[in-house]
Amino acid sequence: MTVLPDWMRPPRAEGWYADDLDHLPEAPRHTELIDGALVFMMSPQRVWHMHLIDTLKQTLIAQAPPGIGVARELTIRLDKRNRPEPDLIVTTASLDWDRTWFAPEDVLLVVEIVSLESAHRDRTVKLRKYAEAGIPHYWIVEEENAAPVVHVYELDGPTKTYAPAGIVRGVLDRPVPFPLHVDLNGLIPRR
Structure with missing residues (x-):
């Protein structure tokens, strides 16, 4: 199993907050926040x-x-x-x-x-x-x-x-x- 990079670990037990997205420069482009969880667009777009x-x-x-x-x-x-x-x-x-x-x-x-x-x-x-x-x-x-x-x-x-x-x-x-x-x-x- 690959170790997750530190930036992918939620900063609190209840997950991520909306304002956290502006402070994640390492996150992939098109990262969303749904119910406190980061959602990445992983597959290439057509x-x-x-x-x-x-x-x-x-x-x-x-x-x-x-x-x-x-x-x-x-x-x-x-x-x-x-x-x-x-x-x-x-x-x-x-x-x-x-x-x-x-x-x-x-x-x-x-x-x-x-x-x-x-x-x-x-x-x-x-x-x-x-x-x-x-x-x-x-x-x-x-x-x-x-x-x-x-x-x-x-x-x-x-x-x-x-x-x-x-x-x-x-x-x-x-x-x-x-x-x-x-x-x-x-x-x-x-x-």
Whole structure:
């Protein structure tokens, strides 16, 4: 058995805290904190996944009204023990150069593009945690025949749970969090 490096040992019995992530320079890129445990993206990402992040980010930026920004692969500090890293965040917060996380109240939309490694967390754990934190909109993007399919969720405020608002193929037209028109098939070049 390989000995764990010192930086991987939790600093306290109850695990890691959200603020600890900013003090782990040795941690791999794309390290998340879920329920006090570090979660690393261990498998390499596919080109489909990375291309979709880039093209969807540019599409959201192009349609966002003033005062709305889009960030890629930064974390959201949900609470003391949870700081997940979604693929895209649509936010009202400023995109300061030194920012490493966003508060949930500043997040309008979270987008997770499912990979084999993240599928369970994206569909269950993060779905629940983002809703409990009060994030109003959540999209889970899956691959179907090389095209993106978006599972759209909206927050039901009184219950702090997400209600499914549709499964979208082809063209996504949404009035919230701001008017959006996304040609999903156009986000991925055809071979």
